[in-house]
Amino acid sequence: MSPHAASPSEPAGGALDWQKVVHSVPNGLYIGGSWQSSNDTESIFVENPATGHVLAEISSATVQDGLAALAAADAASPDWARTPARERGEILRRAFDMLIERADYFATLITLEMGKPLAQAHAEVAYGAEFFRWYAEESVRIDGRWVTSPDGHTRLLTMRQAVGPTLMITPWNFPLAMGTRKIGPAIAAGCTMVIKPASLTPLTMLALVALLEEVGVPAGVVNVIPTRASGDVITPLISDPRLRKLTFTGSTSIGKQLIRQSADQVLRVSMELGGNAPFVVFDDADLDAAVEGAMLAKMRNMGEACTAANRFLVHESVAHEFAELLATRMRQEKLGPGIDDGVTVGPLIDAASRAKVAELVDDAAGRGAEVLTGGAAVDGPGYFYAPTVLANVRPDSAVLREEIFGPVAPIVTFTEDDEAVARANDTEYGLAAYAFTSSMTRTINISEALQFGMIGINQGVVSNAAAPFGGIKHSGFGREGGPQGIDEYLEAKYVGINPNVPAMSSRAKARDSRD
Incomplete structure (x- = not known):
């Protein structure tokens, strides 16, 4: 379909002017802390499914843009992983507060590009924001373990550290909540990320990333690359050794392809796929x-x-x-x-x-x-x-x-x-x-x-930010939400410590006395 402007006769509806809402959304890529245009000469045209009219035209990322986003995430990864957990949590808490404050804005945007009734869009905003609040609280509860080995000779220290740069592929049906469900625990754990939103509904994610920039997420921690050429852009990222995790929500057929591709780099993978x-x-x-x-x-x-x-x-x-x-x-x-x-x-x-x-x-x-x-x-x-x-x-x-x-x-x-x-x-x-x-x-x-x-x-809704969301069999693996959700973004590291070595060996003492 050739792109055409949204009809002036479309209802404004709700409390906000829909045209102002759409025009306020950045229409570029967000890489390394800056908004930029793509070199792709073809754009993504975002439709309103209630009318078939085009809402907005945005840049479409190229392979080079995707690699630049991964480079930014990789460069930011060490400092972000060392950022105090309380600081990461406070960023998430500010993001939660701002999402709730701007609920009308985000609900209007979700309804325009995805189609769901405004009341349901408000429910998605409340649900999606809850992942930021939940993981703001979980960020300071990343724990480890210190025990004595069974034979009594060694101390066993287990620590949990950020997995590293993560590729997030989000679906069109919950354009806010499916993003916050991944972004929240990743920020809490200290991971950087490259986000590829669905080309059908990229506006909500672009607005969300703008909000995250506003609340103080450092440059390079969050990068977003909407693209109309998903396969071409994503494949080089998955095969790049700088990437350490892949998380995907979408169809089972695409999920299986991504799992196969992730094998070469032995990526940490979490998949939320189809259902019946x-x-x-x-x-x-x-x-x-x-x-x-x-x-x-x-x-x-x-x-x-x-x-x-x-x-x-x-x-x-x-x-x-x-x-x-x-x-x-x-x-x-x-x-x-x-x-x-x-x-x-x-x-x-x-x-x-x-x-x-x-x-x-x-x-x-x-x-x-x-x-x-x-x-x-x-x-x-x-x-x-x-x-x-x-x-x-x-x-x-x-x-x-x-x-x-x-x-x-x-x-x-x-x-x-x-x-x-x-x-x-x-x-x-x-x-x-x-x-x-x-x-x-x-x-x-x-x-x-x-x-x-x-x-x-005896209830028709199971989704809850405080509970582990995920399936078995061909519906995928890994969990999002609840205490388990942050585990997807943490690696366990074990350190064995021998406490019985003298503070200074006899050889070292002799050397010290000669000096």
Whole structure:
């Protein structure tokens, strides 16, 4: 599509003028403490998915820009690692305070470039800021260990030190929070970084880096290189010996490629990849609570979340009632540009994403699924798809195997608990799962049996800055958030000390007496 300016008739919405917000964002690269343009003659054009109009034109980093960013991170690494933990923590605390103070600004920006309703964008700002507050507190709690060896002859000192320069690749669906979840622990640990934000939603990251500069992050510690040529720019960085860690949030297919590339330099790697979350409703569940939980687990971010409920496994005795209640709630949702008042469902990120959702729904319907509500794209500008509930979905439907990333809830039934567990686990993914039940025994059993890194019991949201976020199987490895999150940016170093060596040997004493 040829770039064109945003329409003057687009609604301003919210408390802030959207044009002023967009125009305030730096449109260059941030390398070594300075904003600069790229030599690439082609730019990144950032669209508003609610209209299809271009919001902004920004520089696209080249291979040379990426290497310059890594050089800046490498040069800043020794001094930053030696910076007192309290000082690093105070920087994060100032960043938290400023993010909260500017919540309207960042929420407006997120909604404009990503599409989510403004209320959800505010929730993302609050959630994302919390990683800065959490790791401001964790920075001074980096500990070690001092013990006597079992034989009593040696003292064992274990210290933890910053991993070093880190490459961070962030996704488009949570353009603020997926950044702070990586940046927060890295700053706390004393790591420098090069950040490659998604080309679909780079504006929020650019604004965030400007904020970090304002609160006193030293030059070279944080560098950002948006690019339209991700593979070309990232590959040389991963193969460069100056890089010591890679962290990626995105699709499983891309994650596997990055893992293979990281092997040559034996990089520390953390991966948060795709999901296929089951949402299990047992026969003893509070159905009203289950429906409200389903709306959170499915419809937050229009379903464009790796933790989104992807398959609804409902006991056959309550399946009909649950499906009707869920369809009724879905019909009450208001579609529109996220910046408008009262909107609860925004657009999908682009035309390709909407086409994929439509293909999955059409496949399920073609195999006999009943469309209780929705089931079609919405006409008009933007990339909207109607909230959809599918009942009696056949087991061979693609919508049950593939990550939907859209506002579609496919429902299948089960009769026994063991069947529910087996069907929930029947996926290569293992990120998040949800279950609704009033039984404590069933809660314990299902929590132990489900093969997922995160499980929500009687709640539709699992993300929390104080908890370890991550998955198993093809959903990746490593954890972000909680006390475990900072471990991803720290290396353990062991020092063995023999305390029984005299302060001065006899040979040294003799030499000293001759002098």
